[in-house]
Amino acid sequence: MTDIQDRTDIEYGEAPPAVDFGSLTSATGTAPPVVQDVTYERILDARSEPQNWLTYYGAYDGQRYSPLDEINTENVVRIRPAWVFSFSPHGLHAGQSTYAFENSPIIVDGVMYVSGWDGWVWALDARTGQMLWQYKHAIPFDVSLCCGNVNRGVAVANGKVFVCTLNAHVLALDASTGECVWDVTSGDVRAGESLTVAPLVVKDRVVVGSSGGEFGVRGHLDAYDMETGERVWRCYTIPKPGEPGSETWPSDGEAWARGGGNGWVTGTFDPETNLLYWGTGNPAPDFDGEVRPGDNLYTDSVIAVDADTGEIRWHYQCTPHDLWDYDSNMECILFEQDGRQLLAHFDKNGYCFVLDRTTGERVRIFPFVDRITWGEISPDGTVTPRIYPDKEGEEVHFHPGPAGAKEWTHAAYSPRTGLFYVPVQDTGAKVARRRREFKESIPYWGAAVTVDAEDMAGSVTAFNASGEEVWRWRNDLPMCASVLTTAGDLVFAGTPSGLFVALDARTGELLWQFNCGSGHHSSPSTYSIDGKQYIAVPVGWGAWVEGFLPGMMGGPHGQAMFVFSLPEGIDSAGGR
């Protein structure tokens, strides 16, 4: 007990009562009950209600495509900010230098649900930007974060907002008030686990994937009952000895137990196959493969997971025995071609993998970045490593660097144009193997790493489903944010310098741009209210900039939601 004695020479008064810090804001405290009727069936058919953005990618197929077309190639030049929601941190928080706004806004019938860094969740009036409620989870200052103080979004259903926290909790909040309904501890912060993923609601469950591959954890996906928070299943992405796939790990020792393979980005879902398509992360240690001989399943893979049981039905490994930190977490976009049910996955390693999503069979592989020097993947799937950290202390240089030719940030696919729009990073890195002993919660890379701060490039590149490049919009800096495409035949993308641009989806022509003042590392979405279309983009540079663009380490942080629309009928009356 703290032994604090009152002074006898003072007559103490009563301090005013403590209050919630959020009560000292302009928040109204409640949101309309719009999420009450958001069901699995509505999310299944999300694209039939284009006024809303009901789930992380807008729909289960991961296309990041909206049928909204009020804003189009003819009038996009006229769009302007409708409102801005800005929020800066108070006091000391984890990742003071690395926090970033990586969210993808969810919008339901005029209410926007947003998660920020460090445990923040907000409900906003999507027409005016008025804050309705806020929730703040207390995040320990000392959580293990490889890649910054970030969170990628929330999920909504049955009156609740689901969100993950950096100290590995999964929460259900009341969507009308922001009050916590349930709170489960999903991971072990002492082991280096955290959660940054946007949850995915499937049926009556909330599916999340863990973070912590850089600390040598054992990756897993978890499904929780939406109403109670009870865990329904856990799917480890690294098999134990004796389980299928364990033959790809050393038979002696505990390399498997520290093997990584985390599913830290939201998967997609096909109700016909009842499979979740989830990307897995790098093996640990990232760059020292000698301590983990073998292919190291199911790291760097697309895994198809039974949504009911959590069992892995098939897998496709994009980078067997990874030595370059080439996570495969990025999206699996579901689409059809010639009557086949396919998925497209643009991987960190610079290749796009088109797979039959019913079987996992390889359909096509093609490169999508100019410089690939680490090795080669032939059209038949043969992987030939060429440059990799091998001898202790001997530096090698390869492309793409550890951030990949595309980071976790998402491509989009327009069924109108039949094109994929890909944010591309063309950056190399120097890596020297430096073996280290494994210790729980301590970074476990097995290398010294410096990413190039010069000689880099970026683009939004459009590919057809056959892998042919159709157009390329070039940027001096790598493109590190998700793109969005709409039925207005537009592609929206943010640059690291802060520009938010609209491109012609058929030609790549730059049609409009706006300087948001801070770099983009998030996922924009679109919605409409009373027929008026809005484009929402979280703006806030940060995260593991040293990994994906060290040339912008000094770039300004930001913490603002910018929302754009055509000028007629804008209502920026948020606030009081």
Place this chain on the structure above:
Amino acid sequence: MTSTASERSAALSEIGLDGQNQATIGRLLATGNIGHAEDRDDGRMHARIRIVPDQLVWDPSVLVLPHGGHLDIEFVNDDQNTHCALVPSNGDSKWMWLPNYSRGTMSVTLDGPGYYWFSSNIGNDEGRGLIGAIVVRGDVPESARLDRPQQPRP
């Protein structure tokens, strides 16, 4: 030359880092006392933290909790200036005025393990020394741990 842990307090004092307007303008963070919260029968924890006159420091400046949970903190401002307390808590941070010679209790909920900073977030109270740490000991529930053999720690 570096000092050992046992010499650290003396060195801080000798240099003038553990007081106001000596070596530095303010007081180096987390150089104050360490205290422990009390576990009570009702399942809640309790602690008292005061502001030391003219020292712009919480006493204790490092509060140790045996585990995560609900914590009642009685703040006592013995200083001749007004300060406040902003303390992390699940749901929302808690905030209260601490006028000169006042006392008040705040209830917060924190997960363990890990540590959190609390502060007086007016003026530059934080820079002068009124930032303290709440340390939560313990482990996550067994259900949240990885299915793997026990691993070495630093």
